Amino acid sequence: MTTIATSTPAWVQALDKYVASKPIEELAADLGLEPKEIIMLVANENPYGMSQKVKDKIAHAALNLNRYPDADSCYLQKALSKKYGLPQDWFVVTSGSSELLGLTAQTVLSEGKNAIIPQYSFSLYPMVAKLCGAETREVPATSDYNADLQRILEQIDENTRLIFLTNPNNPTGTYLSEKEIIDFLEKVPSNVVVLFDEAYVEFLEKELQPDSLEIVKRFPNVIIARTFSKAYGLAGCRVGYGIAQPELLELINRVRHPFNVNDLSQLAAIAALEDQEFLETTLKNNREGIAQLAKAFDELGLSYMGLHSNFITVKVGDGAKIVGELLKKGIIVRKMNSYDLPEWIRVTVGTKEQNERFLEELKELL
Numbered sequence: 001m002t003t004i005a006t007s008t009p010a011w012v013q014a015l016d017k018y019v020a021s022k023p024i025e026e027l028a029a030d031l032g033l034e035p036k037e038i039i040m041l042v043a044n045e046n047p048y049g050m051s052q053k054v055k056d057k058i059a060h061a062a063l064n065l066n067r068y069p070d071a072d073s074c075y076l077q078k079a080l081s082k083k084y085g086l087p088q089d090w091f092v093v094t095s096g097s098s099e100l101l102g103l104t105a106q107t108v109l110s111e112g113k114n115a116i117i118p119q120y121s122f123s124l125y126p127m128v129a130k131l132c133g134a135e136t137r138e139v140p141a142t143s144d145y146n147a148d149l150q151r152i153l154e155q156i157d158e159n160t161r162l163i164f165l166t167n168p169n170n171p172t173g174t175y176l177s178e179k180e181i182i183d184f185l186e187k188v189p190s191n192v193v194v195l196f197d198e199a200y201v202e203f204l205e206k207e208l209q210p211d212s213l214e215i216v217k218r219f220p221n222v223i224i225a226r227t228f229s230k231a232y233g234l235a236g237c238r239v240g241y242g243i244a245q246p247e248l249l250e251l252i253n254r255v256r257h258p259f260n261v262n263d264l265s266q267l268a269a270i271a272a273l274e275d276q277e278f279l280e281t282t283l284k285n286n287r288e289g290i291a292q293l294a295k296a297f298d299e300l301g302l303s304y305m306g307l308h309s310n311f312i313t314v315k316v317g318d319g320a321k322i323v324g325e326l327l328k329k330g331i332i333v334r335k336m337n338s339y340d341l342p343e344w345i346r347v348t349v350g351t352k353e354q355n356e357r358f359l360e361e362l363k364e365l366l
Helices: 025-033 052-064 072-084 096-109 124-130 147-155 178-185 212-218 244-256 263-274 276-299 319-328 352-365
Strands: 093-094 114-118 135-139 160-166 192-195 220-229 240-243 311-315 344-346
Touching: 072 093, 072 240, 072 263, 072 276, 093 096, 093 244, 096 124, 096 160, 096 192, 096 220, 096 240, 096 244, 114 124, 114 147, 114 344, 124 178, 135 147, 147 178, 178 212, 212 220, 220 244, 263 276, 276 311, 276 352, 319 344, 319 352
Parallel strands: 114 135, 114 160, 160 192, 192 220
Antiparallel strands: 093 240, 220 240, 311 344
């Protein structure tokens, strides 16, 4: 008998649902704890909240929610244009950078085409590609867990239409230099779109950051994905953006739904861009937190990777067991089994006090 489940495309049936953490209140009830006792070090969120300018802007804007938002996020596009010195039509605003991943895939992928994804990449990359009926090709990482650009080049064929690269990478914290990127792009066919996911780029040290804007100007097949969820502390607003040449964005805008970003999120993002002091404070606190965690891991003799983002992935033995035991204490970190890294866990950098509590519990467990 034919059912809805059996009549849907095979690639939809083969997908697994993305599993997110429970709401803090639900989790606290399950554990017999108060919500304030829960420490979320799992989703790479900003532990310092959001800018006061954002709070003020949202409070005022909430009085006008009877109106539809700007369908193209025009004012946010203008703010981004001013910040980066590029024309307004070089930007597209999306519901988090994750929507841009899907929009790009929908624009260039279809049955019979393929997308190339480095090992140890964000789980949404293969999902959005498979939803288009496309083949996905995972390319093994280098020995230091970074994307192997040479192997990626070797996987490109006449049906390749999209390559995903994260810089710096989640969950390994590795990064690609500007020279590596340009050398790679010079060898990629012009009909293959390369999406650089820079969700964590603000955390990468200034001297290590590639000049992404110059790269976009030079290569029409490149799109940069960025987000306000991490450094700017707006994960709950779901607002991100893409930077690319207008010819590519014009196609992506045909796929993008109008009104995809709500009014509060647009205004919050504009206010966040205006508060450079909050951003700099976040980055300073994050660097101190990275140093705090790394020092403790060194003292414990633990291997770890990546000091260039707002998390550290550390080798603890039985990662799933450690995650489970920490959960009982109200500390939530990410196990890495889905990345084939069962001995590792990923820990978001929290406040100094949150990091201390995590380290105390971890020491006892080890």
